[in-house]
Amino acid sequence: MSFMGIDYQDTDKFVGFCVFLAWMFWITNKSGQVLLNPILIALGWRLYNVTYSFAGSSDVHKGRALVKGYLTPGNYRQWPVQDIQIIKP
Numbered sequence: 001m002s003f004m005g006i007d008y009q010d011t012d013k014f015v016g017f018c019v020f021l022a023w024m025f026w027i028t029n030k031s032g033q034v035l036l037n038p039i040l041i042a043l044g045w046r047l048y049n050v051t052y053s054f055a056g057s058s059d060v061h062k063g064r065a066l067v068k069g070y071l072t073p074g075n076y077r078q079w080p081v082q083d084i085q086i087i088k089p
Helices: 011-031 038-042
Strands: 045-052 061-068 078-081 084-087
Touching: 011 038, 038 045, 045 084
Parallel strands: 061 084
Antiparallel strands: 045 061, 078 084
8 A cells, every 4th residue: 555646536546545544443453463464353363472381280381372262261272383372262
């Protein structure tokens, strides 16, 4: 969008630009995250900073988790991908 010229007299481009801005605001507002893929946000994924431990271990770990839906305290299965845990309740 940064290379697109907008003439306020050209209604189609102006309306398209307004729809794009509204869509970006909706995605940012819904997620609370700016640095997350917009498609993941639209599909209901959220990024959390979490503190967790593994079963049978007293070690506490801190990291980030990509969660489908909302995260509440409890036991979850997780899949590590680089430095992010994927959690799907």
